[in-house]
Amino acid sequence: MPMTKAETAGAGLDLPPGARVGIIAGGGSLPVEVAAGLAGQGHPPFVVLMDGEADRLAELCRYEHETLALEAIGSLIPLLKRNRITHLVLAGEIKRRPRLTQMHPSLSLLAVIPVVVMALARGDDGLLKVVARGLEARGIKVVGAHEIVPNLVAAEGVLTRATPRKSDWRDIEAGFAAAKAIGALDIGQAAIAVGGRTIALEGIEGTAGLLDRARLLRGHGRIAGKTRGVLVKCTKPGQELRADLPSMGPQTVEAAHAAGLAGIAVEAGRSLILEGPATLSRANDLGLFIVGLAATESGHG
Secondary structure, eight states, X not given: OOOOGGGOSOOOOOOOTTOOXXXXXXXXXXXXXXXXXXXXXXXXXXXXXXXTTOOOHHHHXXXXXXXXXXXXXXXXXXXXXXXXXXXXXXXXXXXXXXXXXXXXXXXXXXXXXXXXXXXXXXXXXXXXXXXXXXXXXXXXXXXXXXXXXXXXXXXXXXXSSSOOOHHHHXXXXXHHHHHHHHHHTTSOSEEEEETTEEEEEOOTTHHHHHHHHHHHHHHTTSSOTTOOOEEEEOXXXXXXXXXXXXXXXXXXXXXXXXXXXXXXXXETTSOEETTHHHHHHXXXXXXXXXXXXXXXXXXXX
């Protein structure tokens, strides 16, 4: 069933003149692209660098910023209030969970620890929804990275010179169904299909780990050397679209090529292509296809 406009991630955001936007910055290039997008719109951001997670520090530290340990997350709301933040974007990868035994107690944290613990038990998406609700209850509007920089959202159709073959579409169908299935269990957002069947699913190690596993499988002869294959990434059913949208960048293209895959398929309107020109250029150089799947729940049609 086609998605309504509200269910698609590609719409931009009109920020009111007095808006002050904060970015919770994890790893990768997404926080950098969001910060640049905000600055370009006349809203220089306040960046909260997640200690040990944010890795593009040279580019992020040119904006007003403060570093916050994961275990000090209880002081996030006072920090945002002190800096008059009205809107907040969660951007970038956070690879580890906070260690509850090392968390610094605060009244605001003690109030939310029970729901956060419950959310951790439910998985990443449950946690993101609880965090978003908690912030909005305290007057801070949570917005998606895609709303700030809609040009990052994957368009529909083939985005590269190389195009999928008929056999690749069978892999895309198989990978899409598998990725949606593990997404429903809140396990991951990606799958690899080869020869019309799924051969690897994303777990807690993320897409980079998934592609590395596929490379090793091919190296060990578990995947026939000349067989093609496709990486498919899509949102989890019912996902909180304001955080953790599926994303890919130049490193994804390099890793897919190293794993012997023919291309990458992502959900159009619900996935981000980071460092877009560099990503598409690298895919063209390596002969990989990138395709944006039509925004339906059942594949490319």
